[in-house]
Amino acid sequence: MKIAVSGAAAEAVDRVVPQLVSDLVASRLTGLDASLWGSEAEEESAKRLGWIESLVVSAPLVPDILALRDKLHADGVNHIVLGGMGGSSLAPEVITRTYGVELTILDSTDPGQILAALRDRLETTAVVISSKSGGTVETDSQKRIYEQAFREVGIDPIERIVVVTDPGSPLDLSARADGYRVFNADPTVGGRFSALTAFGLVPSGLAGVDIAALLREAEAVSLELAQDSVDNPGLILAAAIAGTRPLKNKLGIVADGTHIVGFADWAEQLLAESTGKNGKGILPVVLGRHAPEIGLNLPDVQIVRLVGDYDDTREVADGEIEITGTLGAQMLTWEYATAIAGRLLGINPFDQPDVESAKVATRALLDSRPEATSPAFAQDSVEVRGTASVVAGTTDLNGAIDALLAMVGDDGYVSIQAYVNRLHHQELEGLRDLIAARLSRPVTFGWGPRFLHSTGQFHKGGPAVGVFLQITQAPVEDLEIPGRPFTFGQLIQSQAAGDASVLAEHGRPVLTLTLTDSVSSAAVLARAVR
Incomplete structure (x- = not known):
């Protein structure tokens, strides 16, 4: 991970990061300290820090996912559909697109879009139904329509539908009772922080992604993120996006040379749902390279560019942030930065009251x-x-x-x-x-x-x-x-x-x-x- 900053973002990094280091924020976060966001948030935060340990918790899932992938291939399956919403679909979408692997994302209730998925290679399709709560109306509806469609062509849905959900959820209980293959995720991880858990790994792995490599990418930056150091990329990114004075509360995210495909759509949920509450927040704005907002120098807009190879001899455009890294490293860094941004903004980043x-x-x-x-x-x-x-x-x-x-x-x-x-x-x-x-x-x-x-x-x-x-x-x-x-x-x-x-x-x-x-x-x- 490399991050370069200029203008107001650089001033924020110089001012805020030393305080974060002094307060031991990185090591306390890595140590699952739920008091980082104040006493009112502590009860909720204590139940939502499992993502810090997702690399360790997720590693044992990899062999089971790959074994199921091999079985599905042996059964003639060559097409994976993901029925999921929000954190259950956005992470697998960026993971599979970046790795160049096909995955049909079904995160809609539009009947035309549902019908298009049903009519696409049904006989050789397997479906991942992914819902943290196990009660999401969209995913329940998608499961029901695929069960019916499989039966109509003589396929047992139990052989073609895989479920990802929290242990003990209504979906977990009903799916196990019906005989479906179920992968349980860590219940202490909120949906938007779940990219490196079963929610991100199961559909991506079944579709063909090297999920072990993805976890290694994240692991490579994990030690840096845990250290109370002015070079910690999580602290730098948090300060740059949430520490400007006055706060630039719109974050324009531009893919400009990065190999990662669609990252801004995933980061959009992570930041908006985590910080947008109590009349505060950072609004991510997904921008193309030539978007009108980029050249306007708006006082409330911070531009961050996701670039390719890092070049420390090139000057960063005035007032912008440049960031480069592998997909796994980016995901873990942005999760750290978002949690720390909540502390800087004075809100609880782990609830979603609205x-x-x-x-x-x-x-x-x-x-x-x-x-x-x-x-x-x-x-x-x-x-x-x-x-x-x-x-x-x-x-x-x-x-x-x-x-x-x-x-x-x-x-x-x-x-x-x-x-x-x-x-x-x-x-x-x-x-x-x-x-x-x-x-x-x-x-x-x-x-x-x-x-x-x-x-x-x-x-x-x-x-x-x-x-x-x-x-x-x-x-x-x-x-x-x-x-x-x-x-x-x-x-x-x-x-x-x-x-x-x-x-x-x-x-x-x-x-x-x-x-x-x-x-x-x-x-x-x-x-x-x-």
Whole structure:
């Protein structure tokens, strides 16, 4: 691991790191000292520090995972699907993409996306169902639909479904009773810190990743991270991202030469869900190399570049952070840095008090399944809904978008949330750069409902400076969920509506645009944003 800093980040490192060393923060964290975040956080922290020991705990899993991989290959399996959300899917996604291994990530409830996975090599597919709590509605629904699909083609689901969950969870108990192969994870590790546990290793290993090498990468930096030294990369990164004065509370993460693929999407959950609470937090913003925000020198935005080979003769761009390292080393370092950033911010990095609110709202809508609220108006195959502050008095799509974006303050941000089929709507990601260029403010983009398990915590618990653009889609083809009184289409619509209602209750402006003709609607949105 190598980290170089300049500008405000360098000043923060020079000022903060010596204090962290003096306070023995690195060695206390490695020693599982739950008092690091204050007395109010101590009870929760004491139950959430198992990730510090994940390398030791996870090593014995490797032979069992590889043995199962060999058995599946012998049975003709050549395709692994992962049904999981948040920490259960984001780490395996970056691990397999970086190692160049195929893994179908099913972290959606969009019926079109579910159907695409079901229709892809089902006869030679094995599925990993991954849920820490064992009660996640998305993964339960995915398990149910794959059980049905396997039976319909004459395959025993017990031979093709593997479960990863905490010991004693509802999923653990039911899966074992039914005869499924179960891998238990360490219950003292929170989902977003679980990359190097069974949640990251089982699907990645079954897909073909050299998971022993991944653990060795992390082990190579573990001694540095444990030392109370000004050269400790975890202390340096924590100070650089959480110690600036005034705090630069938006962190633009740019892949610029790194061999790691998709790292920013994983770091986004780790940082946003860990720090976004009590009106505080650091908002990660996933940026391309030419994103509009990079050249604006915004006072509340810190740019961090993930680079390739370290060159200590090259000057770091003014005010930026450069970081390089192997994937395993990066993951462990960012976990250390995030935990220490919580101490610097004065929050508990291990709870997520605002995540459950959206789940509760979703369940209430699924139980009652009310008729969809009428749109304020419709235009060019787009139905427009939103909070009164956004849609009151507007009569066209341009006006509604203008009204929402006009609410972005000097320290604000825009969150685009696309509850659509990710496979068919990649072009929607282009709206991010369009809005960032128009406003000269940070813009995040998240696929729904997966972001509910990551940045969703920051949206409600962090600083109240965001505005929210929801994009939903009328399902082209719906799909029943076996044993449930609702469909996948109803589930994702309830998740979007539930989150919108909770955001509105928190006083956040929301504009919901529903695409009724997905072929043309995306182009309509792009024109309206421009």
